[in-house]
Amino acid sequence: MNEIASLPSLSELLSQNPNMQPNASIDRFMQSSEMGSDFGSEFVQNAGNGAAAGPVIDVDPVNRVTAPGFADMFEKFIKGVDRKKKIAKHEVQDLILGRSDNIHEAMVKVQEAGVAFNLMIQVRNKLVDSYKELMRMRV
Amino acid sequence: MAELLDNLYSQENYLISKKLLDATHLRHEALSNNLANVETPGFKRRDLPKTFAIELRRAVDRKDFRRVKALLPRSGEDRQAKPVRMDGNTVQLDEELLAMNRNALNYEYLSHAVGGSIKELNLAIRGRV
Amino acid sequence: MGMNLIPGVEATGSALSAEKIRLEIIAQNIANSNTTQDASGHVYRRKEVAFEEYVTSPERRVPGYVDENLYLGVKVTDVYDDMTPGRMIYNPGHPHANDDGMVQMPNVDVSREMVDLISASRAYEANLTVVKTSRRMAQQAIAIGK
Numbered sequence: 001m002n003e004i005a006s007l008p009s010l011s012e013l014l015s016q017n018p019n020m021q022p023n024a025s026i027d028r029f030m031q032s033s034e035m036g037s038d039f040g041s042e043f044v045q046n047a048g049n050g051a052a053a054g055p056v057i058d059v060d061p062v063n064r065v066t067a068p069g070f071a072d073m074f075e076k077f078i079k080g081v082d083r084k085k086k087i088a089k090h091e092v093q094d095l096i097l098g099r100s101d102n103i104h105e106a107m108v109k110v111q112e113a114g115v116a117f118n119l120m121i122q123v124r125n126k127l128v129d130s131y132k133e134l135m136r137m138r139v
Numbered sequence: 140m141a142e143l144l145d146n147l148y149s150q151e152n153y154l155i156s157k158k159l160l161d162a163t164h165l166r167h168e169a170l171s172n173n174l175a176n177v178e179t180p181g182f183k184r185r186d187l188p189k190t191f192a193i194e195l196r197r198a199v200d201r202k203d204f205r206r207v208k209a210l211l212p213r214s215g216e217d218r219q220a221k222p223v224r225m226d227g228n229t230v231q232l233d234e235e236l237l238a239m240n241r242n243a244l245n246y247e248y249l250s251h252a253v254g255g256s257i258k259e260l261n262l263a264i265r266g267r268v
Numbered sequence: 269m270g271m272n273l274i275p276g277v278e279a280t281g282s283a284l285s286a287e288k289i290r291l292e293i294i295a296q297n298i299a300n301s302n303t304t305q306d307a308s309g310h311v312y313r314r315k316e317v318a319f320e321e322y323v324t325s326p327e328r329r330v331p332g333y334v335d336e337n338l339y340l341g342v343k344v345t346d347v348y349d350d351m352t353p354g355r356m357i358y359n360p361g362h363p364h365a366n367d368d369g370m371v372q373m374p375n376v377d378v379s380r381e382m383v384d385l386i387s388a389s390r391a392y393e394a395n396l397t398v399v400k401t402s403r404r405m406a407q408q409a410i411a412i413g414k
Contacts, residue, residue, distance in 0.1 A: 095271065095273070096271055097271075098271050098272055101272040101273070101275060102161075102164065103273050103275075103406055103409040103410060104160050104161075104164060104250060104253075104409040104412060105161070107409055107410060107412040107413065108157060108160075108253060108257075108412060108413075110413075111254070111257045111412060111413035112257070114261075114413070115257060115260045115261055115264065118261060118264045118265055119264050122264050122265060164275055164405075167275050167276055167402065167405065168275055168276045168279070168339070169339070170276075171275070171276025171277075171279045171280050171341075171398055171402065172276065172279040172339040172340075172341055174279075174280070174283065174391075174394055174395055174398050175279040175280055175282055175283035175341035175342050175395060176279075176283070176319075176321055176341065176342050177283075177391050177394065178286075178287070178290075178319055178342075178387060178388065178391050179319045179320065179321050179342050180319065182321055185339070232390060232391070232394055236394055236397070236398075239398060239401065240401065243401045243402075243404070243405050246405050246408065246409075247404075247405070247408050250408045250409055250411070250412050251408075253412055253413075254411070254412040254413045254414070257412070257413040258413060261413075
């Protein structure tokens with residue numbers, strides 16, 4: 001997945017700006033949905049308070065400020081999406097090879113992976129937008 | 140958008156529908172096999188035991204969704220079925236066909252229910268399906 | 269074993285094949301209900317099919333809710349002669365009459381064959397509707413989420 005490969009560089013970018021808050025309604029989605037619960041509780045707990053995700057280690061304006069908490073969390077999120085994609089892939093493979101005859105299971109898993117992927121893309125878009133917004137601000 | 144996401148009912152029903160979809164699929168295979176053997180001497184019909192639905196309902200009433208997920212439907216010989224022929228075959232063609240058709244309709248409804256939850260989530264996430 | 273997208277189709281398919289064979293045998297019996305001498309030189313003997321349930325052990329992945337066995341419908345294990353003797357009719361002019369003027373008739377009772385014909389047809393038709401329903405189910409599953 002090319003999108004996943006490009007995302008670690010985004011999280012590096014994000015780690016320079018710990019003050020960004022992910023979208024609150026996406027956070028609630030993660031908490032309330034059955035699919036969301038597969039992604040790991042850390043993302044859910046920390047999603048609402050991106051600013052507090054990790055302490056600001058270095059206040060030196062020259063050096064980059066890092067927030068390892070948020071980057072890790074997003075990394076876990078990506079892994080969760082990837083895992084869902086792998087599960088879907090295996091289910092479909094079993095179906096195609098005649099090892100299973102559960103079409104509905106395969107379809108459901110494919111759709112769930114799709115929803116997870118959409119969520120990830122939306123989060124990414126919002127983060128990129130927020131970052132751009134931040135960059136536009138004249139300090 | 141938040142109201143859609145917070146709709147706990149759709150989460151519960153999603154889990155229940157998925158489990159029932161499995162059960163309905165399995166039942167269809169059992170009923171198809173029964174109809175295939177309607178003329179086989181001595182054949183005993185198989186079905187999903189009624190205890191499955193009872194247990195599922197109980198787990199839902201208790202809000203025990205871990206149990207709902209863990210429940211496994213299994214098909215077994217229908218011990219209450221009486222032989223309808225001299226050769227001991229317990230399949231009644233018309234009843235079996237009716238059961239099969241009803242079950243298929245359940246499957247249709249359940250796939251829509253499951254698909255509906257997914258569409259709802261996609262709508263919530265993207266603003267469009 | 270290839271892709272099996274239609275649930276229960278192996279069982280249903282087996283029934284369609286089996287009942288079709290049975291119908292052919294019944295048709296043959298009826299056609300030969302008066303055949304006093306067939307190719308083998310003696311009177312035609314009624315044929316019957318033996319049905320057995322087709323059960324096997326699964327090579328497929330067992331997702332935890334399937335039985336230890338795989339129920340694949342029905343198979344025809346034998347087509348055999350019914351050795352019950354048929355009627356003897358007094359017909360001295362008949363080319364196959366014996367010294368007493370009696371002719372050995374086939375042991376085919378056409379009305380009984382008709383009853384079997386109706387059962388086999390009903391079973392065949394029923395399994396045809398099952399295939400249609402199963403296919404519709406598969407199409408709905410494919411459309412999940414769309």
